[in-house]
Amino acid sequence: MMSVARFINIGAGAIMAIGAYTTYLLTSISQLGFLATAGLVFLTSSVIGLVFYLGVNKMGLFDQPEHTIEDLSVILSYGFYLFITGGLSLLFGARYTSVNVKLELPLSLSFIKETELIILIFALLVASVMHLVFISNNNLGLKSKAVIQNIQASIAIGINTKRIFAIVFMLSFGVLGLSGCLYVLLYPINPYFGLYYTVLGFVAAGVSGVGNLLYSFVIASVISILYSFLGLVIPLGVAIAISYVLMLLILVAKPEGLKRGLR
């Protein structure tokens, strides 16, 4: 998503961790149900996204040429990752923590677990919002598509690109925070659990072509399924290493990604 703003985010794992630990805190100190907790996590992560955007914008990042934004964003997001994961380690320790979440689904289905159903509902919800914002032809969708393609041309048309960037940062952080919140339904957490998903996102964006949202989504889904199957026969670390090698081979053959992205 953040590639709309030419921001290559390798700090995604840290935002997931923020979402997961916010869930942990909320469920520890309050009796909130899961839906309210998820809403608050989304809101908190979005606000952090907005603050982060305002900070990097104040530094003049988005006044730079597009390739400079891409280069600097890698350093900035990595710094953010180190800062957040380090901070969370200091606060909560590096050990794995289980989070007890109160689920309150009004219906139960025999063929799917409650947690899986919730994750599926949220995934569909996020996909719908993404479609509305980045793919459909409403006012915001069209502007986002224009900005993804050419920032300078979009400015010349009269699109307020910085408002689009702010929305993108808020949504990206919100969705990543939410995914951290959903993660706690399945696994215990530690501050570094998001690294694997950062790698997954990085490979998906690299292979599909930066700025190609739909293709990135498809590639990420394919890679996730492959990981799941590979995980049965080889260690996860080896599977990640294989995906890196595959990404490098694809990028050597097609530097712009499988489908033409921004470049």
Place this chain on the structure above:
Amino acid sequence: MMEISVEDITLRVAGSIVINGVDLKIPDGSVVALFGPNGAGKTTFCKGLLGILKPITGCIRVNGYDITTLPTYKRVEMGFTYVPERAGILERLKIEENLMVGAVRKKARDKLYENLELAYNIFPWLKLRRKEKASVLSGGQRQILSLMRALMNEPEFLILDEPSQGVSFANIKIIYETISSIFVKEKKISVLVTEQLPTYLRDIADRVHLLSAGRIITTISSEQLEDTESIWKLLASSG
């Protein structure tokens, strides 16, 4: 109603001064042309007017109000609409999406489908090919698409940067006829057009400023453009 006044504006690109102390007035409903060779500063001037480039000195006024520090999107909301050189279309968007994205002003979004139909009536091929990617269009077709995208924004001040660039002679004629009939005669909006081909300016411009090396060297009437040879001599001697 929109009267534009540019006072002593100086613009810098990559450390070099490209526009140097230019004064220019565009009265309401008039067509003013900037005529000059490559590198004279025509595109830089357009970008300065639109707020993409910030001036080092001078100011830009609309109906007397200073808009020098306004960002581009606010100027577009006021009615400024830009047709960049080589059209500046979004190649990976469909033709219809390119048109729709041009409706940036609030009043333009309210009349989105009305203006879309208007554009399709003026150039029916746009409707026939509306689902195609804009990347398949020729230079002239891109320029027409860009012009119709400008129409979608309900412009009050149109900035046309070399609409003839990269376009066949047949299409240049169509483009200038559209500018004249739709924007000048029917909508009666203020227009700034930059060019290095004098032929089509004669029929459309009220006044022509000759631009060379970032300065306006003189102002002539459109009839005086007939004497092409002396104009180019004048531009060459001042460059």
